Amino acid sequence: MSKNDLIKDLGPIAQRTMADVVEKELREYLKKKSFKPGDALPSENELAEALGVSRNVVREALSRLRMLGMIETKKRRGMILSTPDILGSFERVLDPLIIDDSTLQDIFELRLTLEMGLADILYLRKTKKDIEELEAIAKSQDPRGKGQAFRINNEIAFHGKIYQMTGNETLLRFQNMLLPIFGYVISLEKVPQIGKVSHIDLVNILKNGSKEEFRQGMLEHLKPHFNRLKK
Amino acid sequence: MSKNDLIKDLGPIAQRTMADVVEKELREYLKKKSFKPGDALPSENELAEALGVSRNVVREALSRLRMLGMIETKKRRGMILSTPDILGSFERVLDPLIIDDSTLQDIFELRLTLEMGLADILYLRKTKKDIEELEAIAKSQDPRGKGQAFRINNEIAFHGKIYQMTGNETLLRFQNMLLPIFGYVISLEKVPQIGKVSHIDLVNILKNGSKEEFRQGMLEHLKPHFNRLKK
DNA sequence: ACATTTGATATGTACTACATAAATACAATA
DNA sequence: TATTGTATTTATGTAGTACATATCAAATGT
Numbered sequence: 001m002s003k004n005d006l007i008k009d010l011g012p013i014a015q016r017t018m019a020d021v022v023e024k025e026l027r028e029y030l031k032k033k034s035f036k037p038g039d040a041l042p043s044e045n046e047l048a049e050a051l052g053v054s055r056n057v058v059r060e061a062l063s064r065l066r067m068l069g070m071i072e073t074k075k076r077r078g079m080i081l082s083t084p085d086i087l088g089s090f091e092r093v094l095d096p097l098i099i100d101d102s103t104l105q106d107i108f109e110l111r112l113t114l115e116m117g118l119a120d121i122l123y124l125r126k127t128k129k130d131i132e133e134l135e136a137i138a139k140s141q142d143p144r145g146k147g148q149a150f151r152i153n154n155e156i157a158f159h160g161k162i163y164q165m166t167g168n169e170t171l172l173r174f175q176n177m178l179l180p181i182f183g184y185v186i187s188l189e190k191v192p193q194i195g196k197v198s199h200i201d202l203v204n205i206l207k208n209g210s211k212e213e214f215r216q217g218m219l220e221h222l223k224p225h226f227n228r229l230k231k
Numbered sequence: 232m233s234k235n236d237l238i239k240d241l242g243p244i245a246q247r248t249m250a251d252v253v254e255k256e257l258r259e260y261l262k263k264k265s266f267k268p269g270d271a272l273p274s275e276n277e278l279a280e281a282l283g284v285s286r287n288v289v290r291e292a293l294s295r296l297r298m299l300g301m302i303e304t305k306k307r308r309g310m311i312l313s314t315p316d317i318l319g320s321f322e323r324v325l326d327p328l329i330i331d332d333s334t335l336q337d338i339f340e341l342r343l344t345l346e347m348g349l350a351d352i353l354y355l356r357k358t359k360k361d362i363e364e365l366e367a368i369a370k371s372q373d374p375r376g377k378g379q380a381f382r383i384n385n386e387i388a389f390h391g392k393i394y395q396m397t398g399n400e401t402l403l404r405f406q407n408m409l410l411p412i413f414g415y416v417i418s419l420e421k422v423p424q425i426g427k428v429s430h431i432d433l434v435n436i437l438k439n440g441s442k443e444e445f446r447q448g449m450l451e452h453l454k455p456h457f458n459r460l461k462k
Numbered sequence: 463a464c465a466t467t468t469g470a471t472a473t474g475t476a477c478t479a480c481a482t483a484a485a486t487a488c489a490a491t492a
Numbered sequence: 493t494a495t496t497g498t499a500t501t502t503a504t505g506t507a508g509t510a511c512a513t514a515t516c517a518a519a520t521g522t
Binding site: 308 | 470472
Binding site: 079 | 503
């Protein structure tokens with residue numbers, strides 16, 4: 001039996017450190033006690049004693065929760081529970097360089113999916129003012145091209161504006177975080193492909209067209225990217 | 232001048248601890264050195280000395296990176312860089328109870344957006360076998376209802392299967408993580424609303440209908456949720 | 463050549479010590 | 493009385509030491 005087979009069957013034993021255990025323990029503790037944001041937590045010493053570990057270990061666990069924004073600490077005042085920024089932790093990890101190819105591809109598709117699903121909420125919330133701003137962005141795009149950098153920035157501005165028009169702050173931030181990865185995957189292609197439907201076309205649809213037309217237009221706009229997908 | 236005005240003008244000073252700084256420093260270090268997964272890192276002592284902080288602080292920072300899956304540590308062997316599970320950290324924070332209402336609403340909309348955007352990739356990858364499995368799930372739903380719990384589980388199974396059919400592992404996991412929040416927001420409503428298009432209808436469209444028909448069907452299916460959205 | 467022992471090394475954990483910030487109480491002053 | 497200054501206490505932030513443990517590598521023995 002080869003070593004690889006063994007690894008596959010057994011796998012490495014995930015040896016958890018005390019910090020891992022304490023982190024989990026604390027998380028469950030917070031949940032069980034149903035603390036609300038702003039509530040005070042026991043002191044580090046109390047936690048250490050209660051858990052039977054050194055204050056060191058407790059601090060490592062707390063450091064993690066602090067990074068996630070689940071708790072805030074103030075000197076003397078102690079620690080208080082707070083509402084985490086759910087995308088904050090995401091942001092830290094989202095670097096094309098450290099993510100494996102398969103996941104990169106998945107995220108690429110995730111963004112395409114979002115883009116295609118936006119129409120309904122977009123049509124619910126779009127305002128005249130927003131459309132005008134979007135139009136300004138679309139028109140600032142010189143058809144003869146001002147170089148690669150400008151084109152990419154314009155692309156980002158346009159699609160970013162669309163997300164912003166949904167009025168969904170989380171969605172906007174999320175897509176902003178996905179951008180580097182999207183850009184990275186695209187950059188792997190040699191020849192930049194451009195869809196038949198331009199930004200200006202999309203703006204015009206937004207002005208006069210229906211949701212379905214917009215969705216169809218977006219699909220055409222993103223066609224080169226969809227064509228890239230593997231079956 | 233009122234206290235609130237003062238807070239608005241000045242705001243609290245965000246005091247960063249050494250662990251915060253070191254975490255950032257290490258992250259940039261890893262990036263700059265362009266380490267690849269598997270590469271060995273300097274020891275804790277070396278890092279502490281180089282940064283001019285105690286090993287304690289370094290460990291708190293490393294503990295965070297370890298939680299994110301960016302590094303793995305083995306005794307004596309030292310630390311190695313690894314590819315983080317991008318959704319892992321997300322999972323930790325995604326609890327309806329600790330997320331503020333506005334973000335909950337955003338995530339609710341995010342899932343609706345995904346659902347509406349799935350059609351293209353779904354039609355690219357769907358197989359006959361998958362559709363049969365989906366049909367089995369849809370048919371297991373007794374129209375007279377077997378109680379709330381069953382209905383919810385069936386709902387989850389059906390939509391989960393659709394995500395799985397896209398062949399996008401990240402997307403599937405992502406939606407699984409969004410489920411509790413989706414469920415939570417729905418549970419706030421008194422009367423459960425059901426769309427005109429049923430699961431079985433959707434399966435039939437998948438069998439014979441076009442992408443656009445599917446999207447329209449999904450919209451009808453999710454209509455009650457869309458109606459809930461605020462303009 | 464192979465098995466065993468030994469030593470060195472990096473992480474994991476514990477403990478101590480002290481600086482620092484902040485809340486509280488209390489005294490002092492206008 | 494209200495504000496300001498001072499002292500005390502307390503919890504976090506940081507440093508440092510010590511040691512257990514696992515593991516790699518080299519030395520040793522058969």
